[in-house]
Amino acid sequence: MRKGGGFIAFLLVFSLFHEFSHASDTIPLSCMNKKTLDIRVSHVIKGCEKTESSLGAGAISRSLIRPSDLDKQVAVRFKAAQAAAKKDGVTIYIVSGFRSLNRQQTLFNQAVRRYRSINEASKWVAPPLVSHHPWGVAIDVNYPDEPVGAGWLETHGSKFGLCRVFENEWWHFEPVIAPGWKCPPLVPDARYSKD
Numbered sequence: 457m458r459k460g461g462g463f464i465a466f467l468l469v470f471s472l473f474h475e476f477s478h479a480s481d482t483i484p485l486s487c488m489n490k491k492t493l494d495i496r497v498s499h500v501i502k503g504c505e506k507t508e509s510s511l512g513a514g515a516i517s518r519s520l521i522r523p524s525d526l527d528k529q530v531a532v533r534f535k536a537a538q539a540a541a542k543k544d545g546v547t548i549y550i551v552s553g554f555r556s557l558n559r560q561q562t563l564f565n566q567a568v569r570r571y572r573s574i575n576e577a578s579k580w581v582a583p584p585l586v587s588h589h590p591w592g593v594a595i596d597v598n599y600p601d602e603p604v605g606a607g608w609l610e611t612h613g614s615k616f617g618l619c620r621v622f623e624n625e626w627w628h629f630e631p632v633i634a635p636g637w638k639c640p641p642l643v644p645d646a647r648y649s650k651d
C-alpha cells in the first residue's frame with residue numbers, strides 16, 4: 457500500500473514537472489527589432505535574436521539595488537511603443553523617467569508647500585521611498601502639454617507592457633504587466649503605489 461502510494465506520488469510529481477517544463481517553453485517573450493523597432497513574439501527558451509532587444513516576459517519590478525538610470529527594458533518598451541505611435545501619427549516622449557532620491561525629495565517638498573498637506577501632496581508626488589521613479593520603473597509621458605499622445609499609450613501600451621496606473625495622472629506609466637497582457641484597473645493616486 458505504501459509502495460503503491462509512493463509510486464502514485466512519483467507519477468504525480470513527474471507529470472506536474474512535465475507540465476511545468478512544457479509550459480515554460482511556451483511563455484511568450486516580446487522582442488524588438490533594433491532597426492525597424494517592430495515587435496515579434498518569441499518565447500523564453502528561444503529568447504530574442506542578437507538583432508533584437510528583449511521587452512521581457514513579465515512585469516518589470518524594481519531591482520535589488522538602487523539604479524542610476526531608467527531600467528533598460530523599460531526604455532526598450534517605450535522605444536517600441538514610440539515607433540508604433542509614430543506609425544499612427546502620434547508623438548510620445550518621456551518627460552521624466554529615472555529620478556534620484558534627492559530629486560524626488562525636492563519635488564515632494566515642493567508639492568507639500570503647494571498643497572499645504574503631506575496627504576494631499578502624496579496624491580500627486582510620492583515621497584522618495586514610495587515613488588517608483590527613483591527605482592527606474594516609472595515614466596511620465598507627454599506631461600503637461602500632450603495628453604492625446606499619452607492617451608494613445610494608455611490604449612495601446614499593454615502590447616508593450618506599459619500601463620497607466622493612476623486615475624489622477626494621465627501621464628504616468630509603469631511596466632506592471634508582461635507585454636500583451638491586460639493592464640490592471642487604475643488605482644486612485646500615488647498613495648496607492650504598490651511596493
Ligand SMILES: [Zn+2]
Binds near residue numbers: 594
Ligand atoms: Zn510619474
